[in-house]
Structure formats: structure tokens, C-alpha cells
Amino acid sequence: MADMREAKEACGLVGIYGHPGAVEKIYLGLHALQHRGQESAGIAISDGERLVGHTGMGLVSEVFSGDLQRQLSEKGNTAIGHVRYSTTGSSCAGNAQPLLVEYSLGQIAVAHNGNLVNAPLLRDEYEAHGHIFQGSSDSEIIIHLMAKPTHIAKPDPIAHVLNHLQGSYSLLFLFPDKIVAARDPYGIRPLCIGKLEDGAYIVASETCALDIVDAEFVREVEPGEIVTLDKNGIHSRSFTGEQTPTPAHCIFEQVYFADPSSSIFGENVHRVRYNMGRQLAKESPVDADIVIPVPNCARCAAQGFADESGIPYDRGFTVSHYAGRSFIEPSQPMRDLAVKMKLNVIREVVDGKKLVVIEDSVVRGTTTRGKMGALRRAGAKEIHLRVASPPIRFPCFYGIDFPSKNELIANERTIEEIRDYLGIDSLAYLDLNGMLGCTKKPDDNYCTACWSGKYPIPVDMASTKFSCERFQQKLF
Numbered sequence: 093m094a095d096m097r098e099a100k101e102a103c104g105l106v107g108i109y110g111h112p113g114a115v116e117k118i119y120l121g122l123h124a125l126q127h128r129g130q131e132s133a134g135i136a137i138s139d140g141e142r143l144v145g146h147t148g149m150g151l152v153s154e155v156f157s158g159d160l161q162r163q164l165s166e167k168g169n170t171a172i173g174h175v176r177y178s179t180t181g182s183s184c185a186g187n188a189q190p191l192l193v194e195y196s197l198g199q200i201a202v203a204h205n206g207n208l209v210n211a212p213l214l215r216d217e218y219e220a221h222g223h224i225f226q227g228s229s230d231s232e233i234i235i236h237l238m239a240k241p242t243h244i245a246k247p248d249p250i251a252h253v254l255n256h257l258q259g260s261y262s263l264l265f266l267f268p269d270k271i272v273a274a275r276d277p278y279g280i281r282p283l284c285i286g287k288l289e290d291g292a293y294i295v296a297s298e299t300c301a302l303d304i305v306d307a308e309f310v311r312e313v314e315p316g317e318i319v320t321l322d323k324n325g326i327h328s329r330s331f332t333g334e335q336t337p338t339p340a341h342c343i344f345e346q347v348y349f350a351d352p353s354s355s356i357f358g359e360n361v362h363r364v365r366y367n368m369g370r371q372l373a374k375e376s377p378v379d380a381d382i383v384i385p386v387p388n389c390a391r392c393a394a395q396g397f398a399d400e401s402g403i404p405y406d407r408g409f410t411v412s413h414y415a416g417r418s419f420i421e422p423s424q425p426m427r428d429l430a431v432k433m434k435l436n437v438i439r440e441v442v443d444g445k446k447l448v449v450i451e452d453s454v455v456r457g458t459t460t461r462g463k464m465g466a467l468r469r470a471g472a473k474e475i476h477l478r479v480a481s482p483p484i485r486f487p488c489f490y491g492i493d494f495p496s497k498n499e500l501i502a503n504e505r506t507i508e509e510i511r512d513y514l515g516i517d518s519l520a521y522l523d524l525n526g527m528l529g530c531t532k533k534p535d536d537n538y539c540t541a542c543w544s545g546k547y548p549i550p551v552d553m554a555s556t557k558f559s560c561e562r563f564q565q566k567l568f
Contacts, residue, residue, distance in 0.1 A: 103128055103129045103174060103175060103176045103177065103189070103203075103204065103205040103206075103297075104122065104125030104126075104127075104128035104129055104174070104175045104205065104296075104297045104298070104301070105125075105172070105173070105174055105203050105204075105205050105262060105263075105264050105283070105295070105296060105297045106118050106121035106122055106125065106172065106173045106174075106294065106295070106296045106297070106301050107171070107172040107173070107203075107264045107266070107271045107273065107294065107295040107296070107321070108121075108170065108171060108271075108288075108292060108293070108294045108295075109170045109270070109271045109292060109293055109321035109322065110169055110170055110292050110293075110321075110323070111169055111170075111288060111290065111292035112169050113165070114137070114165075114168070114169050114170055114171045114292075115135060115137060115161065115164045115165040115167070115168075115171050116161065116165055117288075117294070117305040118135050118171045118172070118173040119135070119152065119156055119161055119173070120301075120304045120305050121173065121294070121296055121301035121302075121304060121305060122135075122152045122173045122174075122175050122301075123152050123153070123304070124298075124300045124301045124303070124304040124351070125175055125296070125297055125298060125300070125301050125351075126151060126152055126175060127349070127351055128175055128177070128205075128297060128298075128349065129174075129175035129176040129177035130150075130151055130175070130177060131149065131150075131176050131177050131188075132147060132148060132149045132150065132155070132175070132176045132185065132187070132188035132189070133147070133148065133150070133151065133152045133155040133156070133173070133174065133175045133176070133188070134146060134147030134148070134155070134173065134174050134176075134188050134189050134190050134203075135147075135156070135164060135171055135172070135173040135174075135190070136171060136172055136173075136190040136192050136201035136203075136266050137164055137167040137168040137170070137171040138168045138170040138171065138266055138267070138268050138269070139167060139168035139169075139268075140168065140170070140268060140269060141268050142199065142268060143192055143199040143200075143201055143266060143267075143268060144164075144167050144168075144192075145190060145192045145201060146160065146164060147174075147185070147188035147189065147190070148185065148188065149185050149188065152175060170266070170270075170271060171266070172190055172201060172203050172264045172266045172271060173190070173203070174188075174189040174190050174203035174204075174264075176188060176189055186226060186227035187227040187229040187231075187232075189202070189203050189204065189229075189231060190202060190203040190264070190266065191203075191227075191231060191232060191235055193235050193239075195235075195238065195239040196239065196241070196244065197244060198267070198268065199267070199268060200235070200238060200265060200266065200267060201265070201266040202231065202234055202235060202238075202263065202264070202265055202266075203263070203264040203266075204229075204230075204231035204234065204261055204262075204263055205261070205262045205263075205281050205283075205297055205491065206259060206260035206261035206262060206276065206280065206281045206490065206491045207230060207259050207260055207261075207489060207490050207491040208230040208231075208233065208234075208257055208258065208259040208260075208261065209258050209259040209489050209490070209549060209551050210257070210258040210259065211230035211233045211259075212230075214233045214236075214237070214256070215230075215232075215233055218233070218236050223236055230259075234253065234257070234263070237253040237256055237257075238250075238253055248329075248331070250265065250272060250274065250318060250331070251318060251329070251331035254274055254276075254318070254331050255331060255332075257276070258549060259276070259489065259490060259491075259549060260276050260278070260280035260281050260342070260490035260491045260549075261274070261275070261276045261281065262274070262275050262276070262281040262282065262283040262297065262313070263275075264295060269322060269323070270320055270321060270322035271295065271320070271321040271322075272318060272319070272320050272321075273285075273295045273313055273318070273319045273320075273321070274313070274317065274318045274319070274331070275313045275314065275315055275316070275317055276315065276316070277315050277316035277332045277335075277336055277337055278315055278337060278338075278339055278340040278341075278539070278548055278549065279314070279315030279316075279339045279340070279341055279357075280340055280341065280342050280490050280491065280539060280548075281297070281342065281345075281490075281491055282297055282298060282312070282341075282345060282350065282354075282356040282357065283295065283296070283297060283312065283313040284296060284297075284298070284299055284302070284309065284310075284311070284312045284313065284356075285309075285310040285311055285312070285313060285319065285326070286299070286302035286307035286308055286309050286310055287307060287308045287310050288305065288306070288307050288308075289306065293310075293321045293325075293326055294307050295313070295319070295321070298350055298351055298354035298356060299353075299354045299355045299356070300351040300353050300354045303353065309355070312356075312357075312358070314330075315336060315339050316330050316331060316332035316336045317329070317330055317331075318330070318331055337548070338536055338537065338548075339533075339537045339538075340537070340538065340539040340548035340549075341356075341357045341533070341537060341538050341539065342490065342491070342492070342538075342539050343527070343528070343531065343538040343539065343540060344453075344481075344488075344492060344542065345357070345361075346361055346364045346365065346531065347365070347368070347389075347452050347453060347480070347481045347527075348389050348452050348453060349492075352365065352389075352391075352392055357531075357533065357537075358532060358533065359531065359532050361392075362392045364530055364531055365389070365392030365393045365396070365452070365480065366392045366393065366395060366396040367396060367530035367531075368392075368393050368396065368480040368481070368522060368527060368530045369392065369393030369394055369395060369396025369397040369398075369399075369400070369450065369480055370396040370397065370399065370400040370530075371396075371522060371526045371527070371529065371530055372393065372396075372397055372450075372478050372479075372480050372520075372522045372526075373396070373397040373398075373400035373401040373478075374400060374526075375520070375522065375523055375526055376478055376520035376521075376522075377401060378401075378448055378476045378478070378518065378520075379446065380403055380445075380446040380447060380448040380474070380476055381403070381404075381445040381446045381447070382403065382404050382405070382406040382408075382441070382442075382445055382446075382447060382448070383397050383398040383401070383403045383404065383405050383406070383447075383448045383450060384405075384406055384407065384408030384409070384441070384442070384447055384448070384449055384450070385408075385409075385449075385450045385451075386409065386435075386449060386450065386451050386460075386463060387409055387411045387435070388411065389452045390450045390451050390452045390480065393450050393452060393480035394450035397448065397450055397478065397480075401448075403448060406441055407438060407441060408437060408438055408441050408442050408447065408449070408467065409435045409436065409437060409438065409463075410435070410436045410438060411434060411435060412433060412434050412435075412436075432462075435463065435466075437466050437467055437469075437470040438470075439470040439471060442467055442470050442471060442472045443470060443471030443472070444471055444472075444473050445472060445473055445474075446472075446473050446474040446476070447467065447472050447473075447474065447475050447476065448476050448478055449464070449467065449475060449476065449477050449478070449516075450478055450479075450480060451477060451478070451479045451480070452479070452480050452481060453479060453480075453481045453484060454479055454483075454484070454501060454502070454510075455484055455494060455500060455501070456499055456500065456501055457501035457510065457513060457514060460477075460514055461513065461514050461515060464477065464514050464515055464516050465515060468515065474517045475515075475516040475517055476516065476517055476518045476519075477511075477514065477516050477518070477519045477520075478519075478520050478521075479519075479520070479521045479522065480522050480527075481521065481522055481527055481543070482521050482522060482523065482524045482527060482543040483502030483507075483510075483521050483543065484500055484502055484542050484543060485497070485500060485502045485503050485542070485543065485545065486500075486541055486542050486543070486544075486545045487500075487542070488541060488542045489541075489547070489549075489551045490539065490541070490549070492542070494542060501513065507519055507520070507521070524540060524543055524544065528540070
């Protein structure tokens, strides 16, 4: 994806209740969700009485190497897992999840996907009253809300806490005797329920995590819903009463973040991206010799563009599967180096050709400019960039760490100015209405804030990363 090496999306979740191979399956599920976060990984486990857990920096295979996975498997048959990429809170071990603590009612572990826009205000209030935070992520405020005596005393403490949160969240709570899953009232981030062969339930961010453990998809967790998994099965309740708003699903999940094999928001990701590519070809046709994607996420849209236009699809880049997703790099020079390590031009394919290059999105434009330059040096005769989403002009506060507005290449620049900066022959983006028309749900069921500036949840201030230098690696 173009310059989404510069954007971050917070996290992937998996939880399984009451299965003897829970930890092993959580590990596999996290591996399937590794695209959602590569900074840190963690698993918290219950044996029915006590919680234990392990978190660490790095990929799932690095954090749970050697005998550790086997040792953790002996700790219990109920577990939740998390892979993280930071949006609020720095990338450090103190922010790795699941967060596991002990409070007046016992132990609890929490895993969070999303971003809480009111976390800075809540944190300031709690710190003013002497509360100490062990990390700098917005997720930790949930623990402090759970532990507040006046909240504990409520008939439904979890629902009460959730009604204090503003922003996007898919959440997993692990207690000694149960797992509780919840999704914000707008359903911004995905969360689904599956069932294993022995009847045990699994909850995950995407259906690809169900597929890897041979679980059957049951349904999505509904916006504003709390789902409890315990010895009595599965139970559901709403925490919004009759005030559930119109959904605001993050369509950027469909554009980039979710795995193409997954079904989220009621439809397959690959099919949506393919449709976006077809629509892009209808809106912005071009005379060219071949269509090539910038791997990996643009492949689906590129196939759609090729099929609709009749221009042959070809492969212009090779991809190193060992370089990782380059958007995880923390600085621009490291991002540029990561792109060079990951992508290499196939000169024999592009030399002397008029190219249609398909990208899923462009954020800052710096790495896109580098890739277009590499194609030109390899002998491309013409480069026509087609982007399968609209120009990103506004920051996101709901779980995608887009740069500030003045860092976005499309902010206060015309399409022609962007084209000139990228050094290409033509440039066109997918129209917003055209993009929305590629999905099944009504247009107003999606959040388009990064393109339109229309935020479904009011944002009073930009959430900023907290300093995390004082926190050291932790083993629960």
C-alpha cells in the first residue's frame, strides 16, 4: 500500500473459552492477524481461578518462541491474545497487551483494538487523583475505569464503563471464569464470533483467524453489544439501550487493513477491493500496455481494473516476504529502506511499457514517489497511477494513526500538484461515492472521515502519543 507504511492501525484480537488447546489456537489466530500489528504480541490465560500471561515486543513467532508456547498451554483452557501497532501510546513493552492487573474484585486482562478519543482527558483526571499508569496507551484507562469503586458497585459494571468511552473499540476482557467481548456503538472496528468443532466459542477481529483454526463463522458482534462466554455458553446484551447510532464502519478496513480472505462488515474483503478496481477503471480509463499492482493490498483492485479495462494484468514488482510490512517502521528513512528491501522492480516486465500502476491509497507520498522513480529507472515508458480510494485529506482519530493534516500529500494540493511531485504521467483517485458504491451496506453505514472530514464521533482534540521511554519490558 502506498505510504500506509506511515499509517498504523491498532491491533488484532483473539479469544477462546473452554478449549484444551486454547493457547495453541490463540497463537495460530494471532499469526493469521499479524497484518494488524507487528510491534508486540501477548496472550493471557485462565485456569478457572487465576490469570497468567506473557507479552513481548516483536512478531508472534518471536514473542512465543521455543518451549514458551507449550508452557503457557499448561496454564489453562481459556485465553485471549493480542497483536499491537500503536496509535495512542508509544511502541514499547509497557504498552504491550493484553494488559493484566489485579484490583479489588480480582484479576482482569484486557485487549483493545481501536482508539479512545477521550482517553487523554480521562487519564488527566485519574492522574490528578493519584492514579499511577504503567504504560502510555489509551487502553489502560479502561482498567482504571473498571477498578473505580463507584463503577464496581453498578449492576452492570462493564456496560457502565463502556458508556464512559468515546471513540472506537473492539474489546476482550478475560476474567478467571469468563471472556467478555464488546464493540463500540458505531461498530467502527470489526469483531466476530466463531465456533470450534467441540462447541467452544472463539472471538476474533477477522474471520481469517477463524479459518486458521477450522472454526465456523457464527456472526459478527453487533455494534453496542456485550457478549459473554462462560460455562453456560454464550450470552448477549446491549449497553446502549435504545440509543444505538447509525453504524460507522471503517471502510479503510476494506481498502487496506483487513486480510483479503476475511469477511468483515458483512462482505468479503477481496470482493470489495476487486469491485473498487473495476469502478476505478470505469471512472479513470487510460491507454496502457499492462496493469501492475503495488503489492500486496492493491492486487485485488488491480485485478478488477484489468478485468474491467481489458488491459493485461502483469507483475511489476517482486516482494520479499521476510521484510515485514514497512508501514511499521518508526521513521521515514527506515520506511524508505524497508520499501527497498521489500519491493524490487522486474525490469523485463516494465521496460518500454506504458504502465497502469494500482495503489490502494497514498498518504504522505514519499514512498510512493520512490517506487514510481524505481519504475522509471527500470525503463517504464509511461506511468499512470490509479488509486483505489479517494485522496486522504484528514487525520483519523479512531484507530488509524494517519499523520497530522499538514503532512498529508493531498492536503491543500491539487491532483496535478500531487502528480508532479510523484513524477508520473497521470494520476487519478477513486471517487468517494464510487468507492461507497462498491459495498453492500448503505453509504451512511461507513466512516469516511479521512476523506470527507465528517467525523461520526466528535473530536475535540488530536490524541497524541505519550512518552514511553521509562517503561521496560514486562513478563506477567
